[in-house]
Amino acid sequence: MRITKIASLMIATLATGPLSAEARTPLIFNTTTPQNDLTGAMAAQVQFAQSQILPAQPKEGDRQPTLTSLRKSLLLVRPLQADEVTPVRVQAQDANGKVLGTLTLAPPSALPETVYHLSDAPKEDVDFTPTNGSSVTISSSADLDKLSDKSASFLKERLTGKALVDIQTADGYWVQDIYLPAGAEWQDKMVRVRSNAGYSSNIYYGNKQVTVSRGQTLQFKSVNGQWFYQEELENNRITYAQNTWSGELPAEWILPGLSLTISQGKHSGELTRIRVGAPNELLLHTIDIGMLTPPRDRFDFAKDPEAHREYFQTIPVSRMIVSQYAPVHLQEVMLPDGTLLTDFDPSTGGWHTGTMREQIGKELISHGIDNANYGINNTATQGNKSYSFDAAQLVAHNSRGNYANGVQVHGGSGGAGIVTLDKSLGNEFSHEVGHNYGLGHYVDGFRGSVHRSADQINSSWGWDSDKRRFIPNFFPTRTNADACLDGECQPPFEGRKFGFDSMAGGSPFSNANRFTLYTPNSAAIIQSFLESKAVFDANSPTGFSKWDAATARMEPYEHKVEKLEQIDAPVDDLSENRLMTLFDEYSVVNIAMWDGHWTRYIRVPAASDKNQNRSLTINHKASYNSILTINGEDILIQKGVKKSFTSDGQRWQESAEIDTRVVRKPEQFGVPVTTLVGYYDPQGTLPSYIYPALHGAYGFTYSDDSTEIADGDCQLQVETDNGILHFKLTNHRAISTLMNKFHINVPTASQPSRATVLCHNQSFTERTLSSAPEGLSYTVNGRALPAKHNEGCIISNQTGDKYCLPIGERSGYSLPSWIYNHEVHVDAGSEAKVYLSDWDNLSYSRVGEFIGNVATSELKNVRAWNGMYLDFSKPKSMRVVSK
DSSP states (O other): OHHHHHHHHHHHGGGOOEEESSOOSOEESOOSOOOOOOEESOOEEEEEESSBEEESSOOTTOOOOOEETTSOEEEEEEESSOOSSSOEEEEEEOTTSOEEEEEEOBOGGGOOOBTTOOTTOOSSEEEOSOOSSOEEEEOSHHHHHHTTOTTOHHHHHHHTTOSEEEEEEETTBOOSEEEOOOSGGGTTOEEEEEEESSSOEEEEETTEEEEEOTTOEEEEEEETTEEEEHHHHHGGGEESOSSOEEEEEOGGGOSTTOEEEEEETTEEEEEOSOOEEOOOEEEEEEEEEEESSOOOSOOTGGGOHHHHHHHHTTSOOSEEEEEEBOOEEESSEEOTTSOEESSOBSSOOOSSOOHHIIIIIIIIIIHHHHHHHHTOOEEOSSSTTSOOOSBSEEEEEEEEEEETTEEEEEOSEEETTEEEESSOSSHHHHHHHHHHTTOOSSTTHHHHHBOOOTTSSSOOOEEETTTTEEEOSEEEEEOOOOEEETTEEEOOBTTEEEOBOGGGTOOOSBTTBSSOOOOHHHHHHHHHHHHTSEEEOTTSTTSEEEEETTTTEEEEOOOEEEOSOEEEOOTTOOOHHHHHHHHHHOSEEEEEEBTTBOOSEEEOOOOOGGGTTOEEEEEEOOSSOEEEEETTEEEEEOTTOEEEEEEOSSSEEEOSOOOOEEEOOOSEEEEEEEEEEEEEOTTSSSOOEEOOOEEEEEEEEOOOOTTTOOTTOOEEEEEETTEEEEEEOOSSOSSTTSOEEEEEEEEGGGOOOEEEEEETTEEEEEEEOOOOOTTOOEEEEESOOOOOTTEEEEEETTTOOEEEEETTOBOOSSOOTTTTTOOEEEEEOTTEEEEEESSGGGGGGOEEEEOSEEOGGGGSSEEOTTSOEEOOSSOSEEEEEEO
8 A cells, every 4th residue: 555655646746847956945954952061141053964964962862973073063053042153163173172173153044065966956846747748668678678778779769740759668578777868968868767666776977876665756857958857856855954053073173172252242061071982094905806706896895995984984984995805716726624626616605605705705815814914923724813803993705606506796794803795886886894893783673774864863964075065864765654663663764764873774865875874773783882892003002002991092902812822631641741741732731621521630730841831721620629739739710710830841830811912013004015925734735725825905914933933843934035034834624624824915116926834843834925916006185194104284274185305305496286285183203393384385483393293283382493382283394304
């Protein structure tokens, strides 16, 4: 019944007459009565917009994200007493009460438009009533198929001499893509698309696209060389709220402790205790993999910087880096059990199935790239000990393989630092990355998974800060459909259906952003996940930083990796001889007991030079007691006892809990890397294998282990222009029946040429390494990367663009036009000092000196070389010298 009703409503719109593109009565989304967020004489409601609009004070029971540190924000102010004439001014202060700057907000008439707004819409009325003249219908399968031709030649033919072409789809008679012809010769022609098919159709016209679904009818008309559909012009009336003043807060202002004083006329009020979270980051590597078949070259996200920018606009991060790996074609595939595949994988492949899908695309290559960037040399081939997830670092891959059932494309999977994609533009990307944030399906049901109207919880619009356009949380076309889940429904906004979260079957609203808008509920969960992760940080003494909620700042974080080889001793034989054998091979021997897994006697061999620095741990959870014989004494071990001992060569000394990990700090940050992955068998019975080198545009490398490798240890040797590097590998299988996998980054600049796996002083396998291809790149959206140690940079507060010079260089007579006289802040590397002048050519000794990170406010009222106190926040020339 509902479908019939919708269809009749849509068809009824065909009878409408002229429609003006000019706004008449606005369609206001947020008509709620504003609530006061300020203290003082002025009363106003305050909101911010970063990846989405968020309230200064959320409703009770409304899970909303907070501001993200160091990301610019749109400020929205709705005075309770409407006054659209008297200017509204804002003064910002930091946590110490220091004034950061002042803004005069734009009036309500200048509130940013939505992404649905057409700036080039015709000014005259557009009449969508078909003109007198003949029409033609396209409804057969054969004719519908012809509409997918991008040149639109068939549709051109049908439009010629006709006033209207009526396209009708139905079950069994359907086309996915319809292209309308470009050109002024189609003036006043109309195309009507009626959908009664279970599958949606996409209509492409100019640089725009709209989707039509079952029960919908869209009418297009060509005006002045462009096609418009009726509701598209109506969407120009949509606005977020009335009486709303707006202005942009620079990224450097957005830090914990921020407060705002807002004034209009004689009245002012303060906004304090603004919720500001961590400057979260996302690092995403991309790689296209072909296994026993060429890669399919359909990884659209990887090759589209605009797609990177669009996804950044949907998540609460201050910086997103997307690094490109070169595509890889594996003409043979070694599996961890020693099976070499040369023609096809005998397993059955599919979207979610296939041995190569799991063991190669996900566990070896994707986890391998992740682990190499963490400085983890080798891991088990599978299981929860096969990867690390310390940072918000993900590897997204397209992969396909040749299987017993032919070439199969993999996709639709995400989690544990991996994103396996079929279609990389659209909800599949948002959804699978969402699983990596810890999001499940249909998070919190209707309350958390459905976008809502402004008077309800879980309501927000997205915000594209580059285009300065709002992204409504509903679709641009009228269907008069409710958004329903679990028996609850959200009515439409002016006939436009609200969307669903990415994890609940959602989809992008339009091609203005090709990714799905997360609900505020999901965005808050994403933000919490990101705040729990470390970030790679060249300026941290440990190489990593992590958010500390107690201090509300990023603190140095110690990233640790397993270093000592250990084994869980079998309880069926804990004799002195057996333990002696284990200590010969392992640095740490762990004994764990529980009910059903117990023995009475534990006999430890005497301390000696042979077992010096070896350690023993005991974790006793069994109901029966055990007897530990150590240092010639018997010790009763009861349930709940935990003990650790380390041999000093003379005696087993009881010690604190053994930490088998060591701190790992990158040696080089954000450099092109050659990632080496493969399998090796410490026992030498399975065939070790080095895969073709993987080449990435952006990664992290670590010092080698030349000083730590003992005679006979397993290792990966890499020949480079700088000599041979030695990376230690563990000497035992992590899983008794499988080889271990290794994953190591080497700087591409060192030109690695050959790799060899050695164990017991024998070469197990070797490979000549290919050179990195040209053209690999990475993108940075949001906060600029920190300056290198030997350079000084200024960053435009207006555009976010960064201008850097190495030590000893100057800008010339003046700065480039794209940053000249912009308001900036300074980022100088550890060895650099930045000279700025408010005059061209560093003239008249009007020069200020700056080191480290210097906020815009700290560039003002600075003593210059000439003794005057000047404002260097809008420099015109620059030089960088050694600090």
